[in-house]
Amino acid sequence: MTPDEPFIRWDWIVTNLDDIGERTWEHVLMTVIAVGIGFAISFALSLLVVRWRRLYAPVIGVSGVLYAIPSLGLFALLIPFTGVTLLTAEVALVSYTLLILVRNIVAGFDGVAPEVVEAARGMGYGPWQLLWRVQLPLALPTIVAGIRIATVTTVGLVAVTALIGQSNLGSLIIQRGIRASFPTAIMVGAVGSVLLGLLADLAFVALQRRLTPWARARGA
Amino acid sequence: MAPVIPPSPSGAAVVTLEHVAKTYPPPGSAPAVTDLSLTIRAGEICVLVGPSGCGKTTTMKMINRLIEPSGGRITIDGEDVAAIPAVELRRRIGYVIQQVGLFPHLTVAENVAVVPRLLRWPEARIRERVEELLDLVRLEPAGYRDRYPAALSGGERQRVGVARALAADPPLMLMDEPFGAVDPILRDRLQNEFLRLQARVRKTIVFVTHDVDEAIKMADRIAILQRGGVLAQYDAPDAILASPASEFVEHFVGADRGLKRLSLARVRDLPLSEPLTASPGADRGELRRRLEAAGADYVLLLDAERRPLGWIGRHELGGDGAVAAEDATPGSPTLQPETTLRDALSTMLGSSVQMGVVVDEREAVLGLVSVDAISEVLRAGAAR
Numbered sequence: 001m002t003p004d005e006p007f008i009r010w011d012w013i014v015t016n017l018d019d020i021g022e023r024t025w026e027h028v029l030m031t032v033i034a035v036g037i038g039f040a041i042s043f044a045l046s047l048l049v050v051r052w053r054r055l056y057a058p059v060i061g062v063s064g065v066l067y068a069i070p071s072l073g074l075f076a077l078l079i080p081f082t083g084v085t086l087l088t089a090e091v092a093l094v095s096y097t098l099l100i101l102v103r104n105i106v107a108g109f110d111g112v113a114p115e116v117v118e119a120a121r122g123m124g125y126g127p128w129q130l131l132w133r134v135q136l137p138l139a140l141p142t143i144v145a146g147i148r149i150a151t152v153t154t155v156g157l158v159a160v161t162a163l164i165g166q167s168n169l170g171s172l173i174i175q176r177g178i179r180a181s182f183p184t185a186i187m188v189g190a191v192g193s194v195l196l197g198l199l200a201d202l203a204f205v206a207l208q209r210r211l212t213p214w215a216r217a218r219g220a
Numbered sequence: 221m222a223p224v225i226p227p228s229p230s231g232a233a234v235v236t237l238e239h240v241a242k243t244y245p246p247p248g249s250a251p252a253v254t255d256l257s258l259t260i261r262a263g264e265i266c267v268l269v270g271p272s273g274c275g276k277t278t279t280m281k282m283i284n285r286l287i288e289p290s291g292g293r294i295t296i297d298g299e300d301v302a303a304i305p306a307v308e309l310r311r312r313i314g315y316v317i318q319q320v321g322l323f324p325h326l327t328v329a330e331n332v333a334v335v336p337r338l339l340r341w342p343e344a345r346i347r348e349r350v351e352e353l354l355d356l357v358r359l360e361p362a363g364y365r366d367r368y369p370a371a372l373s374g375g376e377r378q379r380v381g382v383a384r385a386l387a388a389d390p391p392l393m394l395m396d397e398p399f400g401a402v403d404p405i406l407r408d409r410l411q412n413e414f415l416r417l418q419a420r421v422r423k424t425i426v427f428v429t430h431d432v433d434e435a436i437k438m439a440d441r442i443a444i445l446q447r448g449g450v451l452a453q454y455d456a457p458d459a460i461l462a463s464p465a466s467e468f469v470e471h472f473v474g475a476d477r478g479l480k481r482l483s484l485a486r487v488r489d490l491p492l493s494e495p496l497t498a499s500p501g502a503d504r505g506e507l508r509r510r511l512e513a514a515g516a517d518y519v520l521l522l523d524a525e526r527r528p529l530g531w532i533g534r535h536e537l538g539g540d541g542a543v544a545a546e547d548a549t550p551g552s553p554t555l556q557p558e559t560t561l562r563d564a565l566s567t568m569l570g571s572s573v574q575m576g577v578v579v580d581e582r583e584a585v586l587g588l589v590s591v592d593a594i595s596e597v598l599r600a601g602a603a604r
Contacts, residue, residue: 119320
């Protein structure tokens with residue numbers, strides 16, 4: 001960076017728009033994969049916990065420990081097994097979503113009023129019908145709130161995976177920005193991931209409202 | 221205009237409990253229900269009542285297998301419930317609980333339609349049935365159909381709960397303290413409403429409450445349970461109040477069971493006595509002679525429409541000439557044939573004459589009831 005060079009080089013941004021777009025898409029993809037797989041695992045774990053309450057402490061304990069490991073440390077731990085690969089990055093990202101998602105899914109099921117469950121059983125809902133048609137819809141707001149937090153957190157963490165060679169908005173910051181002393185790339189990567197996080201957050205707020213028309217009926 | 225509900229094709233069910241027992245784990249703990257046998261007749265409201273821990277709710281939940289008995293047999297119309305898959309059995313039995321348990325994520329119409337949907341009725345039939353039921357529980361379908369439970373009052377929710385339980389026209393309904401969570405005034409209204417509804421639909425109903433007064437009001441037959449699900453007495457409310465089978469029952473129904481019996485009977489159930497009556501303008505001397513002959517102290521003055529003006533005592537009939545409307549002492553209590561004997565007694569004890577004047581809807585005199593006639597009812601066996 002030469003002293004007379006401007007802090008942000010807009011011309012670079014314009015000429016590299018395709019590249020920035022691709023990094024953004026990769027960022028979104030990595031987030032979706034991590035949250036998707038994390039949700040699938042968490043949902044299965046939560047069903048087990050709801051059925052066998054004794055599992056709650058160990059499940060939360062393990063996901064809590066995973067959550068507490070710093071991301072760089074977790075990458076370092078995984079590399080001997082899975083190498084410097086997308087798999088390593090995703091395993092780490094998925095493990096960070098578990099605590100948030102399991103806690104919210106279980107809280108969602110616990111939040112369903114017991115009399116509603118009793119009425120449903122008394123009217124002849126089978127266990128699966130009870131789960132899908134009563135408990136899940138009523139737990140949905142809390143579950144979506146969990147997915148929202150997990151997604152926003154993951155958007156931030158995906159950038160860190162650039163350190164183990166993953167291509168996304170984080171690689172703009174690290175490879176193109178810091179290593180090459182080029183502030184424009186750092187800014188594009190940083191602002192890009194912040195915007196992604198905000199967009200995801202807004203999208204989930206809208207989704208939450210759409211999913212719970214009954215919650216707005218109060219006082220109607 | 222209330223819709224005409226056709227007599228239920230499924231009719232009402234007979235429920236029998238034969239030596240039913242329930243012991244909760246761990247093994248060796250005291251039984252919640254011990255050897256309970258009971259026949260619940262078709263179309264009757266059978267109220268299970270007793271102090272907490274008497275097993276009344278356990279007993280009810282064994283009928284739809286929310287709780288599985290540890291022993292004995294329960295049948296509905298002769299069919300052993302243990303032989304029917306639990307989910308299928310429950311769809312054939314209406315179920316109402318204290319907190320109602322409406323599904324907050326479904327509209328009123330969708331809540332009512334729950335069991336018909338589980339039974340896969342065609343949509344058109346479901347829509348028709350929902351309208352019919354909302355009318356039946358007096359919720360205007362157009363105004364309520366699409367509301368969510370959060371936008372309903374407590375009483376409205378309770379009504380939707382009853383409509384939902386009736387949706388598939390079950391021959392049997394189980395009601396677990398259905399009016400327990402509402403205030404006393406609303407409870408009284410919902411109880412009356414439900415009794416009127418039951419007079420039309422004639423379901424067999426098993427009703428659980430801890431409130432003796434509610435039991436007396438709602439029941440055709442009361443089963444009083446004591447600790448461990450032991451049946452203390454099973455009889456019509458009046459029979460239980462008139463002759464409690466044990467000290468426990470006597471204590472449980474309360475020291476005022478005489479008064480409670482009076483609330484079961486109405487003025488129209490009593491033989492009315494013919495009062496000595498006169499109209500304004502009658503001769504005083506003549507009235508004195510008539511009182512003397514009848515051995516009575518008061519004469520009832522009536523207007524031209526036979527509406528009571530008031531009483532005239534023998535001591536007020538001195539002198540000659542005619543009596544006037546102003547001579548009568550007004551304020552004597554009037555009773556309707558529908559008045560309960562309990563209310564009648566309370567009114568009469570508060571007035572000077574201790575005679576109740578029974579009038580029809582046009583206020584014309586039908587006859588008299590005396591405090592003695594009411595206490596006679598208590599001395600005799602049945603008030604109904």
